[in-house]
Amino acid sequence: MIPVQDLFASAPLLIIGGSILIALILEMVFDSQSSIVAWFSGSALLFTAYWSLYHLYDRGFAFNNMISISGRTQLLFFIVNFAAAVVVMFSMDYIKKIQTNYGEFYILLLSAVLGMMLIAAARDMVIVFIGLEQMSICFYVLAGFRRKNIKSNESAIKYFLLGSFATGFIVYGMALLYGASQTFSIPEYLAHVETLKSNPIFLLGSLLFVIGFTFKIAAVPFHMWVPDVYQGAPTNVTAFMSTAGKVSGFAALITFLSPFIDYSARTTGSAKFFMPFLATLSVLSMLYGAIVALSQSDVKRMLAYSSIAHAGYMLIGLSALSYEGVDGVLFYLVAYTLMNLGAFGIISILETQDEKMLKIEDFAGLSSRSPLLAAFLAVFLFALAGLPPFAGFFGKYFVFVSAVENGMTWLAIVGVISSVISVYFYLRIIVLMYFSKGENTEVVSVPKSALLGVFVVFIMFVIMSAFPQKFEGIIHTIGLLTY
Amino acid sequence: MDLYLILFYFFAIITLVSAFFVVTTRNVIYAAFNLMLTLFGVAGFYVLLGADFIAIVQLIVYVGGILILLIFGVMLTNKITDTDIKSGFLNRVPGLLIVGTFAGILIGTLLKSTWRIAAPLPPPVAGLVGIGNLLMTEYTLIFEILGAVLLIALIGAASIARKQSN
Numbered sequence: 203m204i205p206v207q208d209l210f211a212s213a214p215l216l217i218i219g220g221s222i223l224i225a226l227i228l229e230m231v232f233d234s235q236s237s238i239v240a241w242f243s244g245s246a247l248l249f250t251a252y253w254s255l256y257h258l259y260d261r262g263f264a265f266n267n268m269i270s271i272s273g274r275t276q277l278l279f280f281i282v283n284f285a286a287a288v289v290v291m292f293s294m295d296y297i298k299k300i301q302t303n304y305g306e307f308y309i310l311l312l313s314a315v316l317g318m319m320l321i322a323a324a325r326d327m328v329i330v331f332i333g334l335e336q337m338s339i340c341f342y343v344l345a346g347f348r349r350k351n352i353k354s355n356e357s358a359i360k361y362f363l364l365g366s367f368a369t370g371f372i373v374y375g376m377a378l379l380y381g382a383s384q385t386f387s388i389p390e391y392l393a394h395v396e397t398l399k400s401n402p403i404f405l406l407g408s409l410l411f412v413i414g415f416t417f418k419i420a421a422v423p424f425h426m427w428v429p430d431v432y433q434g435a436p437t438n439v440t441a442f443m444s445t446a447g448k449v450s451g452f453a454a455l456i457t458f459l460s461p462f463i464d465y466s467a468r469t470t471g472s473a474k475f476f477m478p479f480l481a482t483l484s485v486l487s488m489l490y491g492a493i494v495a496l497s498q499s500d501v502k503r504m505l506a507y508s509s510i511a512h513a514g515y516m517l518i519g520l521s522a523l524s525y526e527g528v529d530g531v532l533f534y535l536v537a538y539t540l541m542n543l544g545a546f547g548i549i550s551i552l553e554t555q556d557e558k559m560l561k562i563e564d565f566a567g568l569s570s571r572s573p574l575l576a577a578f579l580a581v582f583l584f585a586l587a588g589l590p591p592f593a594g595f596f597g598k599y600f601v602f603v604s605a606v607e608n609g610m611t612w613l614a615i616v617g618v619i620s621s622v623i624s625v626y627f628y629l630r631i632i633v634l635m636y637f638s639k640g641e642n643t644e645v646v647s648v649p650k651s652a653l654l655g656v657f658v659v660f661i662m663f664v665i666m667s668a669f670p671q672k673f674e675g676i677i678h679t680i681g682l683l684t685y
Numbered sequence: 686m687d688l689y690l691i692l693f694y695f696f697a698i699i700t701l702v703s704a705f706f707v708v709t710t711r712n713v714i715y716a717a718f719n720l721m722l723t724l725f726g727v728a729g730f731y732v733l734l735g736a737d738f739i740a741i742v743q744l745i746v747y748v749g750g751i752l753i754l755l756i757f758g759v760m761l762t763n764k765i766t767d768t769d770i771k772s773g774f775l776n777r778v779p780g781l782l783i784v785g786t787f788a789g790i791l792i793g794t795l796l797k798s799t800w801r802i803a804a805p806l807p808p809p810v811a812g813l814v815g816i817g818n819l820l821m822t823e824y825t826l827i828f829e830i831l832g833a834v835l836l837i838a839l840i841g842a843a844s845i846a847r848k849q850s851n
Contacts, residue, residue, distance in 0.1 A: 222833070222836075265826040266823050269826065310841065310844070313836075328827055329827065332831060333830070335834055336830070336833060336837060339834065339841055340837060342841070343841035347844075349845070401798070402794050402797065402798045403794065403795070406790075406791070
């Protein structure tokens with residue numbers, strides 16, 4: 203029997219799950235040109251985001267301890283649902299513009315969110331894995347949604363092949379984890395971490411599992427797919443993949459590493475299991491992402507490399523294996539999601555039907571073509587560069603502080619160097635927008651729903667930038683409640 | 686050497702050799718038939734492990750269903766049967782180095798470590814009834830979300846295959 207409180211605890215999952223089915227029926231019943239599926243999915247996602255925020259301090263286990271609802275889970279629910287709702291707003295006009303106005307776009311989006319929420323709530327490795335598959339299958343299809351476009355096809359097939367390869371690592375790792383511990387339950391790992399940490403099979407399995415997810419968060423050297431996939435996929439899909447997709451990759455890593463984080467916190471840092479591995483990936487990602495982004499001429503490709511660098515910054519927080527580090531990563535994830543959503547949203551508005559306006563030089567003189575969009579984009583780019591007073595700066599600050607407190611000052615220094623390098627390519631666009639004249643002087647026509655999306659993200663972002671301490675306090679409190 | 690071990694090595698050799706040919710052969714039909722042997726060998730492992738139900742499902746679904754579909758697909762597609770698969774090698778030396786190191790670490794660790802075979806395993810679930818009960822009680826969530834995964838795989842496939850206007 204399933205107790206009623208299980209159903210209540212997993213309400214966000216059930217709402218999204220039910221919405222998928224309702225959206226399917228709506229798509230069948232109504233005319234394909236009406237945007238009822240879009241409106242319905244958008245409101246379901248917004249409602250779920252609100253629900254998770256409202257129940258932020260609830261906690262509980264459901265379905266035989268296979269999922270847990272804690273503050274962190276609710277926060278992750280909120281991020282992915284909010285991101286998806288904003289992507290729905292961007293998509294309503296965008297998918298008409300690229301002539302792929304099909305209702306299943308929103309159904310696939312909702313299903314991807316269901317997978318992400320499962321990953322965020324999982325307390326059992328099988329759930330993590332199934333959630334990951336659910337999310338990835340939707341991404342493979344969404345990346346190739348523009349089927350007549352050769353780049354979109356390339357993006358889908360590349361993502362599919364490399365994603366399956368990464369899944370292979372994860373499954374193999376899980377097999378070894380089960381062989382060493384005879385359980386998939388994360389609370390069980392937590393209880394037996396003393397014996398498991400000296401078991402080579404368990405460590406090998408953990409390593410394979412973590413490698414699989416570093417593919418998903420796009421950290422060097424497992425980043426090969428990122429530039430091509432982000433460039434080829436429709437821009438609204440890229441906005442979703444690069445934010446919510448990355449959030450769930452980190453959610454899985456935090457969930458899986460939580461026994462080790464807990465152990466190293468209890469024994470005052472005597473055991474830093476994955477520190478060397480994660481720190482190496484972090485350094486490589488930060489430097490590689492920042493340096494290669496310098497030479498890009500396509501703005502989506504540039505943001506793809508910048509997202510690799512951001513994965514590196516967040517890995518700093520994880521490699522510290524401390525509670526503060528994880529809090530920093532969560533703060534960073536929220537900030538990064540908002541900034542990147544905003545930036546990609548604006549690019550999706552500017553992009554023309556024949557894929558123009560994606561080169562960096564196309565942004566010249568944007569401030570006279572659309573002062574509002576140029577101003578928003580400037581703010582998001584400043585924030586991505588990590589300049590104060592925006593939330594991107596505080597994210598980096600919290601992550602770097604956790605590294606310094608755990609005796610990894612050198613890692614923080616590399617992070618600062620890489621941030622300084624990255625300022626160049628973000629500011630280049632801002633300089634082009636404001637201080638040079640472009641050949642194209644046509645006024646940009648801005649669809650209302652997409653502008654609303656950008657505006658919502660901007661408001662959230664400003665609130666977060668204005669009260670970083672308060673926000674960090676909330677994350678810290680719910681983090682303490684999680685264990 | 687008891688019968689169990691002999692059977693184990695029999696299935697192991699079938700699986701490994703046929704899997705090797707699936708990857709190396711340049712003919713699609715040969716690859717498909719070798720894949721059948723691989724899947725059959727894996728079903729043998731399931732029987733040896735006492736998981737009869739999974740073994741039967743493996744045979745019915747993979748050998749009986751998916752593989753037949755694959756061969757039908759090859760048959761019905763024009764001029765694919767006699768086309769060589771064009772797969773080359775890139776970066777032979779670094780690739781070999783990485784794969785070698787990786788395999789070395791894996792095999793080394795697996796050989797050196799002690800497996801907890803003696804540890805008390807949960808009592809095996811008896812037959813279909815037991816599996817059905819577990820799926821409806823302890824593993825309800827997994828059962829349900831697997832349904833969602835299959836649904837979305839169907840929708841995704843239909844979405845890729847649909848005729849796009851314009």
